Amino acid sequence: xxxxxxxxxxxxxxxxxxxxxxxxxxxxxxxxxxxxxxxxxxxxxxxxxxxxxxxxxxxxxxxxxxxxxxxxxx
Numbered sequence: 001x002x003x004x005x006x007x008x009x010x011x012x013x014x015x016x017x018x019x020x021x022x023x024x025x026x027x028x029x030x031x032x033x034x035x036x037x038x039x040x041x042x043x044x045x046x047x048x049x050x051x052x053x054x055x056x057x058x059x060x061x062x063x064x065x066x067x068x069x070x071x072x073x074x
Contacts, residue, residue, distance in 0.1 A: 022049040
């Protein structure tokens with residue numbers, strides 16, 4: 001069975017909350033050993049540790065996914 005795990009992808013300074021925010025990826029690791037040359041995991045979802053708070057306050061932020069056309073991890 002595959003294993004899902006939230007992993008820290010990056011850490012940024014957020015001027016709006018005046019603090020550090022962690023950018024997270026939900027990585028799916030397969031149960032079987034993969035052939036050489038394949039990525040060891042698949043990214044299923046991404047989020048910011050402060051995304052919920054920013055959305056509730058009404059901040060529009062690329063990391064809180066208020067703009068679906070912008071990938072902050074790209």
